[in-house]
Amino acid sequence: MKKLLFILAFVPTLLFAQTKEELIATVKANPKDVQTLQTLQRIGVYDPDYKELQGLFKKLDKKVRKSNSGKLFERYLDALKNTQVGKKAPSITQLDLSGEPYALSDLKGKYVLVDFWASWCPPCREENPRLVKTYAEFKDKNFEILGVSFDKEFANWDKAIKDDKLTWKHVSDLQGWNNSAGQTYGVKAIPQNILIDPNGIIIAKNLHGDALNAKLREVLK
Structure with a gap:
């Protein structure tokens, strides 16, 4: 998806664009620097x-991996591992509007x-x-959307839902980037999505627009 994304602002050097290959090369060249974890992220x-x-x-x-930052990164890896395609989707329970x-x-x-x-996320x-x-095309074909907001202010969240006419179910814990579901699913940039089948199995991730519609037509025959 070629668009701007809102990314958790944890790395000042994120402002300096680098290719994936350059980032990997930097990680491999600095295995003893704890700051390398930021690049890896x-x-x-x-x-x-x-x-x-x-x-x-x-x-x-080993010292980098066992540092506090290393332990946090391991938690992130665990979240990614548990939310791969083919895995059972972790539970989410938050408050609705x-x-x-x-x-x-x-x-x-x-x-x-x-x-x-999130309401504050332009993309x-x-x-x-x-x-x-x-949603209009597939809502009557055994398909639903669950919106999980990274908002902190209820009023802004509520207004965005009404302004954008988002008629599906919405939840949030109003903790911003610390949203518990976001952490469970390893979400560090938005928008992101997870497609789950009727048995609760993750069958796709980060499909948008035509790609999402094509997948839904495939599974909702």
């Missing part, structure tokens, strides 16, 4: 490859797109009209 930040990151992480110096708890499991038996977004808002069209 930037590799495939939108759609990271768990096995690739794990392999690079294992080649870092009425303040009531709502769970991903409440949609069991349907194809569900878990959409990670997310640009994506919303396409999602509205997708």
Whole structure:
């Protein structure tokens, strides 16, 4: 998807564009520097490859891997491992707009797109009209969307949903980038999404627009 993405601002050097190959080369050249973990975090930040990151992480110096930053990165790797295609989707339970708890499991038996977004994220808002069209086409074909917001302010979240006419179910814990579901799914950039089948198995990640519609037509025959 060729568009700007909102990425967790944890790396000042993120401002300096580098190719994936350059980032990998930097990681391999600095295995004893704890700052290398920040570079490693930037590799495939939108759609990271768990096995690739794990392999690079294992080649870092033991002191780097055992540092506090290293332990945090291991948690991130665990989240990626547990949310790969073919895995059972981890549970999500947060409050909906009425303040009531709502769970991903409440949609069991349907194809569900878990959409990670926020009202303050321009690329997310640009994506919303396409999602509205997708939902209109497939909502009566055993398909639902669960919006998980990285907002902190309820009013902004609520207004964006109404302004963008997002008529599917929405939840949030209003913790911004610390959203518990986002951490469980290893989300470091938005918009991102996960497509789950009626048995709760992840069958695709980060499909948008025509690619998402094509996948839904394939599975919703």
